[in-house]
Amino acid sequence: MPMLNRENLVNLALAILLIAVPLIANGLGQPFYITLATRVAILALAATGLNLALGLGGLVSFGHAAFFGLGGYVAGILAAHNFSGEPVIFGLGGTNQMWVIWVVSILVSGIVGLAIGAISLRTSGVYFIMITLAFAQMVYYFAISWPAYGGQDGLSILVRNQFPGISTMRPLSFFFVCYVILILGIGLFALIRASRFGAALQASRQNEVRVATVGIRPFRIRLTAFVISAMLTGIAGALFADLNRFVSPSMLSWQMSGELIVLIILGGTGRLFGPLAGAALYVVFEYALGGMTERWQFFLGLILLLVVLFARGGLIGLLAGKAKHG
Amino acid sequence: MVEPVLEISGLVKNFGALRATDGVTLDLRPGEIHALIGPNGAGKSTLIHQICGTLRQDAGTIRFVGRDVGALSVAERAQLGLGRTFQVSSIAPDFSALRNVMLAVQAKQGSSFRFFKPVMLDHSLIDTAMAMLERVNLGARARIPAAELSHGERRQLEIAMALALGSKAFLLDEPMAGMGPEGSKSLTRFLDTLRHEAPILLVEHDMDAVFALADRISVLVYGRVIATGTVEEIRRDPTVRTAYLGDHA
Ligand SMILES: Nc1ncnc2c1ncn2[C@@H]1O[C@H](COP(=O)(O)OP(=O)(O)O)[C@@H](O)[C@H]1O
Ligand SMILES: [Mg+2]
Numbered sequence: 001m002p003m004l005n006r007e008n009l010v011n012l013a014l015a016i017l018l019i020a021v022p023l024i025a026n027g028l029g030q031p032f033y034i035t036l037a038t039r040v041a042i043l044a045l046a047a048t049g050l051n052l053a054l055g056l057g058g059l060v061s062f063g064h065a066a067f068f069g070l071g072g073y074v075a076g077i078l079a080a081h082n083f084s085g086e087p088v089i090f091g092l093g094g095t096n097q098m099w100v101i102w103v104v105s106i107l108v109s110g111i112v113g114l115a116i117g118a119i120s121l122r123t124s125g126v127y128f129i130m131i132t133l134a135f136a137q138m139v140y141y142f143a144i145s146w147p148a149y150g151g152q153d154g155l156s157i158l159v160r161n162q163f164p165g166i167s168t169m170r171p172l173s174f175f176f177v178c179y180v181i182l183i184l185g186i187g188l189f190a191l192i193r194a195s196r197f198g199a200a201l202q203a204s205r206q207n208e209v210r211v212a213t214v215g216i217r218p219f220r221i222r223l224t225a226f227v228i229s230a231m232l233t234g235i236a237g238a239l240f241a242d243l244n245r246f247v248s249p250s251m252l253s254w255q256m257s258g259e260l261i262v263l264i265i266l267g268g269t270g271r272l273f274g275p276l277a278g279a280a281l282y283v284v285f286e287y288a289l290g291g292m293t294e295r296w297q298f299f300l301g302l303i304l305l306l307v308v309l310f311a312r313g314g315l316i317g318l319l320a321g322k323a324k325h326g
Numbered sequence: 327m328v329e330p331v332l333e334i335s336g337l338v339k340n341f342g343a344l345r346a347t348d349g350v351t352l353d354l355r356p357g358e359i360h361a362l363i364g365p366n367g368a369g370k371s372t373l374i375h376q377i378c379g380t381l382r383q384d385a386g387t388i389r390f391v392g393r394d395v396g397a398l399s400v401a402e403r404a405q406l407g408l409g410r411t412f413q414v415s416s417i418a419p420d421f422s423a424l425r426n427v428m429l430a431v432q433a434k435q436g437s438s439f440r441f442f443k444p445v446m447l448d449h450s451l452i453d454t455a456m457a458m459l460e461r462v463n464l465g466a467r468a469r470i471p472a473a474e475l476s477h478g479e480r481r482q483l484e485i486a487m488a489l490a491l492g493s494k495a496f497l498l499d500e501p502m503a504g505m506g507p508e509g510s511k512s513l514t515r516f517l518d519t520l521r522h523e524a525p526i527l528l529v530e531h532d533m534d535a536v537f538a539l540a541d542r543i544s545v546l547v548y549g550r551v552i553a554t555g556t557v558e559e560i561r562r563d564p565t566v567r568t569a570y571l572g573d574h575a
Contacts, residue, residue: 194444196432196451199421203429206418209380213416214430214487215404216438224439 007320011273015183018276022175034171035243036287040279041178042239045185047263047275049232054261055270056193057225058205062257063116063132066139067230069252070112071105071237073143076155076247078104083158098163098177098242102235109234110227112139117226121219133254140252154248161242168242178239182276185232190272192228201225233260262300266307268314271323277315329392330355331495331525332377337386339372339549346372347383348549354495359517359526361536364546370529371413373546374499377527378410379403391494404433409493409524413500415480419473423464423483426472427455430490458486462516478505481513485520494524502532514538537561545569 018037025033046068053059078101081087081094088094095101120131149155160168168174192198204211204218211218241247250256259282267278282300289296311318330353339347346369354360362370375381377388379400388396395403418426428445431454432438445451459465462482467475472483481501488496501517502510514535520526521539530536536543537557544554545566553563560566 191442191444194446195442196438196440196445196448198441199425199429199432199445200438203418203421206420207416209400210416210418210426211429212380212400213378213404213410214491215401215433216429217399217401221438 005320007271007273007316007324010316010320014273014276014280018280019179022172026172031171034175036283038171038175038178038243040276040283041175041182042236042243043260043263043283044276044279045178045182045239046233046236047260047267047279048182048185048189049229049234049236050260051229051264051270051275052189052192052232053222053226053229054264055274056198056205057201057222059121059222059226060129060261061120061132061226061229062129062254062261063120063134063136064230064233064260065252065254065256066116066136067109067113067233068237068240068256068260069139069143069247069249070109071234071239072241072247072251073149073155073237074105074108074234075101075161075238075241076157077149079157079159079161080149080155096159096161098161098168098238101161101238101242102181105234105238106231109230109237113227113230113234114223117223117230121222121226133257136252136254136257140249140254143249143252150248152249154246154250157241157245157247160245174243178243181235181239185235186272186276188228188232193272197221197224262304264314265304266314268316268323269312271314271316271320274314274316277319281315328356331391332527333387333389334373334377335387337373337376337388338384339369339376339381340384346549347376347386350386350546350549350551352544352551352554354525354527356525357521358541359521359528359539361540361543362527362529362546363531363533363536363543368546369549370546371499372549374410374497374527374529377403377497378408404491407492407494407524408497409488409491409495410497411481411484411488411499411501413503413529415477415484417472417475417480417483419471421472422469423459423472423475423479423486424452424455424468426483427458427486427490428452430487431455431458434491455486455490458490459483461489462486463512478509481505485516489520489523496520496524496526497529498526499529500531501528502530502535510535 022034022037050064053061078094079096082096116135120128123131144152162168163177166173200211200216200221204221208218237251263275263278263282266281268274285300289299307314332354335351337347337350350373364370376383379398387394390408391406428451431451456468459468462485464479464482464486467479475483502513510532517539540557542554542556543560544551547569552569553560553566
């Protein structure tokens with residue numbers, strides 16, 4: 001049983017807050033805030049994926065936009081083919097069923113994650129950061145130069161994809177879909193972190209040689225974590241495309257990769273609800289400051305600087321204190 | 327003669343122009359403590375690193391429990407039962423002492439690819455790890471983050487991890503270093519019992535401990551073994567006296 005310590009209370013409050021905002025907004029007839037909350041949920045899910053690699057494994061991937069964007073393109077491409085009736089590949093058609101799209105997103109980002117991870121994880125430190133960035137840039141330029149799916153202009157999803165029994169075009173319904181997947185994603189993160197695999201992963205972050213010395217190969221542990229991480233970020237990308245009903249190469253850009261890292265640092269690296277806290281902070285900032293000044297990212301940078309200098313544990317660290325490792 | 331557990335022959339390792347290991351041949355037999363002594367920079371740690379796989383030899387062979395392990399990874403050698411401690415303690419600093427040992431227990435039990443059962447509810451891990459900590463007198467410190475343990479306690483923690491692996495040989499790189507006289511004495515007593523579990527290749531500067539524990543001693547100078555023998559033989563060996571032992575003998 002999870003104990004009612006301070007961090008769990010903070011986490012619970014965040015989870016309730018995230019669901020309260022769209023409910024109230026719905027009551028007040030303000031769908032815009034529902035969209036904002038959905039955006040928070042999806043970005044938090046993407047960052048939860050990255051948090052597995054970065055927070056637990058210490059793998060600073062600067063290329064997770066590749067998985068986010070791939071998930072997005074899976075949604076866009078399958079929807080486009082469903083609309084046109086043309087097969088995608090091997091005679092298989094498109095679909096407008098979200099759950100099919102999610103499964104395909106997970107598979108595609110998992111396979112690409114396996115390939116990128118298998119090569120990148122042979123390096124470490126700055127080289128790892130650079131090589132993951134390079135791979136993501138390759139995917140980015142591939143998307144830009146592929147006119148069939150919109151190239152630079154991106155791809156619209158005319159009607160949001162469907163989920164049985166839910167009218168996904170209603171903002172609140174779609175929010176709940178995203179919220180449930182976010183909670184499942186966070187739950188998966190919690191399970192993994194507490195497991196044997198999680199122990200080996202976190203130990204590899206702290207001391208790779210020690211892990212090898214007890215007979216565990218850090219490479220395999222990290223690669224597996226990288227793939228799971230890519231899958232989670234991939235499914236978030238599919239949801240993001242459905243939220244915007246649009247997918248473009250910007251989802252694959254290095255700025256997107258950076259944004260995911262920023263979310264984690266803002267919220268608290270390796271913390272269970274760090275990505276959600278970070279995503280909430282980020283989206284509120286983007287909305288509040290973005291309305292006032294075009295240069296809102298300057299202020300975001302300032303905050304990030306303060307967090308790195310004075311509040312290493314991010315927002316969760318400020319609210320709940322230092323992380324406990326048992 | 328009984329088959330040695332560990333057999334090194336003709337081992338060579340160069341760091342640029344420096345030959346840190348220069349044709350080293352030695353073995354470790356069941357039940358013995360084989361001490362490896364020599365001045366600073368003689369290449370003792372470099373030798374341990376090659377046996378464990380953290381460094382790759384340039385030439386020579388390393389046989390362990392009847393297998394040529396010279397090309398295996400660190401993790402594979404550990405799985406075969408090579409348990410080691412480092413000259414500078416190597417631990418997972420954020421984890422408690424208990425969780426450090428639990429990591430070794432989980433490795434010993436087999437798979438780290440289990441994703442759903444929380445380790446802190448897994449009594450097969452916790453109980454075994456606790457028992458190992460008790461054996462090295464660290465039971466009371468189980469829940470302390472490893473980073474907060476004293477120098478000597480980290481040493482004990484590393485030994486507990488090697489124990490948890492069910493090691494078939496222990497390679498201990500200066501386990502007494504930085505311990506007070508009391509700590510050294512109790513560790514000496516402990517190592518004396520540990521040899522019954524598995525033989526020990528002991529790199530150590532503390533001559534009292536070496537003379538008290540060792541069945542055989544090898545003397546390493548400039549990467550070469552200049553003598554191997556019993557405590558008495560080494561004490562009497564004139565080359566060793568001039569090269570290394572000085573007034574100790
Ligand atoms: N990674 C390395 N690169 C270059 N030289 C090294 C390295 N490790 C050790 N040496 C050198 O090899 C020699 C043997 O070192 P070491 O094995 O640590 O000696 P000991 O443990 O006997 O004190 C020393 O001269 C040391 O400076
Ligand atoms: Mg040394």
